[in-house]
Amino acid sequence: LLAFSSCPGAGQDVGRSCILVSIAGKNVMLDCGMHMGYNDDRRFPDFSYITQNGRLTDFLDCVIISHFHLDHCGALPYFSEMVGYDGPIYMTHPTKAICPILLEDYRKITVDKKGETNFFTSQMIKDCMKKVVAVHLHQTVQVDEELEIKAYYAGHVLGAAMFQIKVGCESVVYTGDYNMTPDRHLGAAWIDKCRPDLLISESTYATTIRDSKRCRERDFLKKVHETVERGGKVLIPVFALGRAQELCILLETFWERMNLKAPIYFSTGLTEKANHYYKLFITWTNQKIRKTFVQRNMFEFKHIKAFDRAFADNPGPMVVFATPGMLHAGQSLQIFRKWAGNEKNMVIMPGYCVQGTVGHKILSGQRKLEMEGRQILEVKMQVEYMSFSAHADAKGIMQLIRQAEPRNVLLVHGEAKKMEFLKQKIEQEFHVSCYMPANGETTTIFTNPSIPVDISLGLLKREAAIGPVPDAKKPKLMHGTLLMKDNSFRLVSPEQALKELGLAEHQLRFTCRVHIQDPRKEHETVLRVYNHLKGVLKDYSVQHLPDGSITVESILIQATAHSEDQGTKVLLVSWTYQDEELGSYLTSLLKKGLPQSTS
Amino acid sequence: YRDLHTFELQAPTRVIEWARGSRVCVAGYGQSGGNEILQLIPPPALQAKETQGLCPERDFKVECGGFSKRPVHSLKYVPDTSLLVTSGPPDSSLQVWQVSAEDSDVIKSVSTIATENATGQPWARIATISARAHWVLHGSTLESVQITEVELRKNVYTAGSLGSEELAGLAFLDGSTALLCCTRGRLCVADVRQPRGALQALPAPAAPAGDRWCLGTACAAQGSGPAPQPVACLSSRGLLTLTDLRKASETLASAAARVPSPSSGAEFLCVSWAPALQGCLAVSGFDGTVHVYDTQSWDSSGREAEPLFVHKGHVLDGTGDPALVTVHTWHPQKPRTVLSAASDGSLHVWDWVQP
Numbered sequence: 001l002l003a004f005s006s007c008p009g010a011g012q013d014v015g016r017s018c019i020l021v022s023i024a025g026k027n028v029m030l031d032c033g034m035h036m037g038y039n040d041d042r043r044f045p046d047f048s049y050i051t052q053n054g055r056l057t058d059f060l061d062c063v064i065i066s067h068f069h070l071d072h073c074g075a076l077p078y079f080s081e082m083v084g085y086d087g088p089i090y091m092t093h094p095t096k097a098i099c100p101i102l103l104e105d106y107r108k109i110t111v112d113k114k115g116e117t118n119f120f121t122s123q124m125i126k127d128c129m130k131k132v133v134a135v136h137l138h139q140t141v142q143v144d145e146e147l148e149i150k151a152y153y154a155g156h157v158l159g160a161a162m163f164q165i166k167v168g169c170e171s172v173v174y175t176g177d178y179n180m181t182p183d184r185h186l187g188a189a190w191i192d193k194c195r196p197d198l199l200i201s202e203s204t205y206a207t208t209i210r211d212s213k214r215c216r217e218r219d220f221l222k223k224v225h226e227t228v229e230r231g232g233k234v235l236i237p238v239f240a241l242g243r244a245q246e247l248c249i250l251l252e253t254f255w256e257r258m259n260l261k262a263p264i265y266f267s268t269g270l271t272e273k274a275n276h277y278y279k280l281f282i283t284w285t286n287q288k289i290r291k292t293f294v295q296r297n298m299f300e301f302k303h304i305k306a307f308d309r310a311f312a313d314n315p316g317p318m319v320v321f322a323t324p325g326m327l328h329a330g331q332s333l334q335i336f337r338k339w340a341g342n343e344k345n346m347v348i349m350p351g352y353c354v355q356g357t358v359g360h361k362i363l364s365g366q367r368k369l370e371m372e373g374r375q376i377l378e379v380k381m382q383v384e385y386m387s388f389s390a391h392a393d394a395k396g397i398m399q400l401i402r403q404a405e406p407r408n409v410l411l412v413h414g415e416a417k418k419m420e421f422l423k424q425k426i427e428q429e430f431h432v433s434c435y436m437p438a439n440g441e442t443t444t445i446f447t448n449p450s451i452p453v454d455i456s457l458g459l460l461k462r463e464a465a466i467g468p469v470p471d472a473k474k475p476k477l478m479h480g481t482l483l484m485k486d487n488s489f490r491l492v493s494p495e496q497a498l499k500e501l502g503l504a505e506h507q508l509r510f511t512c513r514v515h516i517q518d519p520r521k522e523h524e525t526v527l528r529v530y531n532h533l534k535g536v537l538k539d540y541s542v543q544h545l546p547d548g549s550i551t552v553e554s555i556l557i558q559a560t561a562h563s564e565d566q567g568t569k570v571l572l573v574s575w576t577y578q579d580e581e582l583g584s585y586l587t588s589l590l591k592k593g594l595p596q597s598t599s
Numbered sequence: 600y601r602d603l604h605t606f607e608l609q610a611p612t613r614v615i616e617w618a619r620g621s622r623v624c625v626a627g628y629g630q631s632g633g634n635e636i637l638q639l640i641p642p643p644a645l646q647a648k649e650t651q652g653l654c655p656e657r658d659f660k661v662e663c664g665g666f667s668k669r670p671v672h673s674l675k676y677v678p679d680t681s682l683l684v685t686s687g688p689p690d691s692s693l694q695v696w697q698v699s700a701e702d703s704d705v706i707k708s709v710s711t712i713a714t715e716n717a718t719g720q721p722w723a724r725i726a727t728i729s730a731r732a733h734w735v736l737h738g739s740t741l742e743s744v745q746i747t748e749v750e751l752r753k754n755v756y757t758a759g760s761l762g763s764e765e766l767a768g769l770a771f772l773d774g775s776t777a778l779l780c781c782t783r784g785r786l787c788v789a790d791v792r793q794p795r796g797a798l799q800a801l802p803a804p805a806a807p808a809g810d811r812w813c814l815g816t817a818c819a820a821q822g823s824g825p826a827p828q829p830v831a832c833l834s835s836r837g838l839l840t841l842t843d844l845r846k847a848s849e850t851l852a853s854a855a856a857r858v859p860s861p862s863s864g865a866e867f868l869c870v871s872w873a874p875a876l877q878g879c880l881a882v883s884g885f886d887g888t889v890h891v892y893d894t895q896s897w898d899s900s901g902r903e904a905e906p907l908f909v910h911k912g913h914v915l916d917g918t919g920d921p922a923l924v925t926v927h928t929w930h931p932q933k934p935r936t937v938l939s940a941a942s943d944g945s946l947h948v949w950d951w952v953q954p
Contacts, residue, residue, distance in 0.1 A: 207704075209639065209659040209946075212605040216657065394661070395609045421664040421704045428666065429633070 016071045018045040019174065019200065019412065024167040024449075026147045029063045030174045030200070034074025044075045047083050049440065056085045062143045065091040066176025067160035068098045070106055077103060077120035077128040086131065088143065092151055093134045094159025094281045100129050102239075109328050109357065137161065137283075155179035155189045156390050158277070158284055164194055170447050171196040173404055178202070180396030183213070185245045187286040189392070191404045197447045199406035205391040206411070206422050213388075220247075220386050221254050223346065227382070228262045228317040232344035235381075237332035237359065239325040243350050243388050245278070248304055251319065255303040262317040265307035267331055307331075312338050325350070326357035333358060337377060345381035350388060394422060401430055408445050410435045453482070453489040456496060508577035514590045519567045523548060526559045528594050529571065533557075536589065540582075555583055557590075601935070602950040604642070605912060606659060610635065611944045613867060613925040614674040618683075621646045622662065625940065626671035626685065636665040636674070636685065636706050638698060645930070645948060659946075665696055665706025675725045677749050679732035682709065684725055684749065691720035691739035695749060712737075712747050721765050728771035736777055736791070740765050741798070744779060746791060758789050759797040768814035772844070780814035780832060782865070786842065801842070810834040811865035815872060815880065828872050831880055831894075835865040838901065839882065841894060852897035854904035858885040867925045867942075875934040879907070883924040887914035889939045891951065908951045913941040 016033035035043040051059045063085065065073045076099070079085055091099070103125045110116050135141050140150050146168060151161040155178055162175045173196040178189040227234050238244035251264055278285065307320060312335050322332035336358065339345045353359030361369060367379045392400065401409060409426055411419055411434065423434040437443045463478040481497035483490045498505050518525045530544045533552060543551045550557040555575040562568040571590055575583030612625035623641055627634035640660045669687040676683045683706075685694045693712040712735075714723070720743065726736040734755065738744035742760035747753065764781040772778050779787045779798070786801040815831040829841040829851050837858035841851040868884040878895040890906040897904060913922045922941035930936035936950045
């Protein structure tokens with residue numbers, strides 16, 4: 001029995017992911033995300049939901065984080081340090097390396113910029129990461145004697161993984177966010193035919209038909225080119241890792257092809273850090289990058305140079321990649337302030353911006369921003385948004401289901417009403433049940449576990465000796481007694497079962513009365529019966545005992561006179577349960593009456 | 600191009616129909632069942648009047664979908680209802696579906712409009728017009744043309760027979776007249792106000808036998824100017840003839856489109872007038888391209904015409920077998936925006952620039 005509970009969090013709420021799975025008595029938390037849209041307690045999942053009393057550390061066997069996006073790991077320090085959890089937290093190596101950076105960044109915005117108090121501290125982030133156990137792809141990790149987990153490549157971002165959770169013969173696969181098509185720097189998600197009882201898949205883009213990457217890239221390059229051609233400057237705020245690399249590779253190729261001269265800059269801190277991580281996690285990038293990495297460092301570009309603060313004041317066109325990605329502090333904000341006033345310039349936001357950041361404000365259309373010291377900044381530069389995020393669409397979800405062959409599918413991260421069609425599509429094509437729980441809803445999925453039963457050798461030998469030898473095409477029915485003791489199941493013979501349990505075998509005896517019209521004396525009736533039976537039942541042992549009773553095999557027949565009517569004799573036919581068949585036969589035979597005989 | 604968006608559908612479509620609220624409907628035509636009918640919401644860039652640049656929303660969204668066992672060869676929305684009608688092999692019956700996007704995202708099969716002697720007949724062509732709500736004009740051959748009132752499932756018109764030729768297309772010219780086009784090129788007109796009206800054949804142009812034809816009419820009652828658009832017919836050899844129905848005995852103009860020879864069959868021939876560009880029409884179905892022509896300079900000589908614009912996207916994009924454009928349609932408001940689909944599942948939305 002598999003029970004699944006969606007923490008107020010994932011499930012029809014694209015904000016944050018946090019899923020609780022109960023499998024064969026083990027409790028696992030999948031992701032611990034934070035809702036980017038809320039500023040108050042609603043941004044964190046409601047953990048009191050998990051267990052009313054008792055400590056989370058006792059209740060949960062482990063926590064698994066799929067990748068470093070804040071809507072999957074943003075609430076982790078809050079959960080482990082402020083709510084309280086000391087058990088193991090599993091994630092891939094790149095995720096472990098990058099998570100703390102993002103969490104610290106987010107903490108700085110929330111606390112320093114927005115002045116919030118009920119938030120986790122830098123120390124908490126560090127303490128939280130100490131509880132993390134990093135795993136490799138396709139490595140089976142034993143969490144305890146019964147629970148094991150394994151990570152699969154998910155694409156999407158560096159280090160993102162899909163996890164298989166297995167207890168005995170029951171298993172669940174959680175996809176996190178994944179992508180079934182490779183892009184310029186990451187490969188596509190892949191899983192083997194592991195046939196889990198349940199596949200939990202994200203469905204953010206299930207109802208989307210995305211326009212081709214080529215078109216999006218073409219438009220992006222067109223915008224950049226147009227701006228640069230008219231002498232403007234392009235600012236692209238990025239986070240150190242992820243789409244930045246993708247866009248760099250894209251621009252480099254374009255600059256080379258079009259023979260453009262305008263400089264492209266990349267913040268120094270960024271290059272070093274990025275290169276460091278990519279070298280460290282080269283196996284996580286795609287095939288093409290790995291191949292070229294041998295000849296030259298893919299992330300060392302001919303047209304892209306290291307940036308110096310002073311360059312921002314240089315005249316003429318240029319393109320600059322700077323951190324942080326949401327324009328909330330640091331270098332990218334500095335550059336933005338310098339360039340915002342000129343309408344020839346452009347800023348392209350390549351991803352989601354948290355509420356409260358400058359990035360979010362300008363994307364919402366604000367053109368007059370209040371900076372420190374009550375200064376008003378007028379934004380005349382062009383503001384563009386270009387999303388390159390990689391999620392699986394309906395086609396990708398179907399592909400993954402086809403690869404893994406789950407028995408049930410559960411969709412999270414999508415919009416309620418708009419998933420009925422996909423649910424039917426999945427059910428029709430794969431003949432599996434598809435669930436779409438709402439926030440806080442528990443879904444119960446029934447599994448067919450296979451239970452191993454030991455059979456005693458004696459019983460096996462005895463049954464095999466009776467009748468024809470059983471083979472795969474002709475199954476044979478056998479009788480035995482199932483003993484369930486502790487957690488073991490054994491099939492033994494009834495005698496052995498009785499012996500082991502210290503029970504005595506009961507005998508069941510049936511007695512039937514047959515009335516026969518015979519005025520003669522009892523012993524004469526008995527003789528008549530005896531002769532009759534001896535004549536009819538030639539294959540059976542019919543005996544006339546000295547005490548006046550007749551035995552047919554082990555069946556006993558005795559005659560007495562009827563109490564009220566001397567002319568009627570009463571035959572008592574008595575047999576044990578084992579002789580049921582013969583006993584019934586004898587009874588019906590005698591009921592037919594005795595032949596007129598001459599004794 | 601001013602704009603070009605390419606999308607990939609999970610299965611190729613041969614219908615693109617516009618619905619209320621800028622919705623677009625496509626449907627699969629696979630032989631082995633499991634075809635999906637998808638009603639899509641186009642990206643905001645397509646809905647707005649001004650073309651935007653790097654819009655955050657650039658994708659189509661599946662608003663609702665349904666499953667059809669038959670391949671869908673024709674699909675039309677029934678005006679003033681939440682129903683749509685499809686047809687496809689193996690017979691000439693119509694399938695009726697209910698679209699209720701607010702309640703659920705599933706398009707449900709509601710009923711079937713059976714036709715007499717339907718088995719073995721080619722699939723039915725369908726036409727509707729907003730002036731006649733609930734009416735569906737359909738038929739697969741000249742002798743099986745009828746109009747069914749969809750809500751009541753009642754037949755309101757049956758055409759008299761003029762032969763058993765297979766139909767290539769039919770259309771309402773207005774609320775009382777229907778135009779029929781046979782695959783061999785013959786045009787007939789019917790007055791649908793008379794329940795059992797006779798068909799009136801139009802004098803046919805001298806067309807070489809063996810060609811297959813298809814029909815393109817301008818959207819009637821679309822605020823048409825003083826001179827309604829002529830009827831365009833396209834042959835499998837690339838010959839385009841324009842006929843003014845008021846003077847049907849002579850061809851108004853004709854030209855030859857540049858097509859590869861031999862053409863790969865007439866399965867997907869498609870010709871349509873631009874709703875917002877006087878005299879412009881688009882042609883597709885010969886290969887992976889869509890041609891746009893300006894017919895205002897044509898005469899009746901049938902000379903080869905130079906296209907205004909050729910969309911080659913479906914050819915350049917694909918790898919492996921060359922794709923064949925299965926259908927195209929114009930955007931009702933944006934003058935130069937065209938949607939085209941091909942046999943490899945691609946769906947393109949392009950906005951061409953007048954050279």
